[in-house]
Amino acid sequence: xxxxxxxxxxxxxxxxxxxxxxxxxxxxxxxxxxxxxxxxxxxxxxxxxxxxxxxxxxxxxxxxxxxxxxxxxxxxxxxxxxxxxxxxxxxxxxxxxxxxxxxxxxxxxxxxxxxxxxxxxxxxxxxxxxxxxxxxxxxxxxxxxxxxxxxxxx
Numbered sequence: 001x002x003x004x005x006x007x008x009x010x011x012x013x014x015x016x017x018x019x020x021x022x023x024x025x026x027x028x029x030x031x032x033x034x035x036x037x038x039x040x041x042x043x044x045x046x047x048x049x050x051x052x053x054x055x056x057x058x059x060x061x062x063x064x065x066x067x068x069x070x071x072x073x074x075x076x077x078x079x080x081x082x083x084x085x086x087x088x089x090x091x092x093x094x095x096x097x098x099x100x101x102x103x104x105x106x107x108x109x110x111x112x113x114x115x116x117x118x119x120x121x122x123x124x125x126x127x128x129x130x131x132x133x134x135x136x137x138x139x140x141x142x143x144x145x146x147x148x149x150x151x152x153x154x
Contacts, residue, residue: 028058070118
């Protein structure tokens, strides 16, 4: 049985939350969650290869933030059960659901087998996490279908 969350775990969660509130991070998170909807590896790579664009910086900032936070869980510095609470890591699942369909090709094209690796470990590492990822992935898939449908109409 996993160890119970401690006050130190709660403090770290609050520190992670505070980092998410920083002004530029808010812009980056807004872009990644509301505006960035890659529908192919090419669309994903367009942002990756647009260095030093604002979108590229935001993608790296958000991906790096969540991979760092997930690394705390992977390395045992943060209680997994606490981190998996929707208010703590729900956004991580959302961004991972957006990029996971392209992850294998992304890692190959960037020669970076470690990209999003800690997020992937946490998001697929337990029954609870896999269930959440499946649910969020369906929501992302439905949104992508709606975007594609709207694009065809216009």
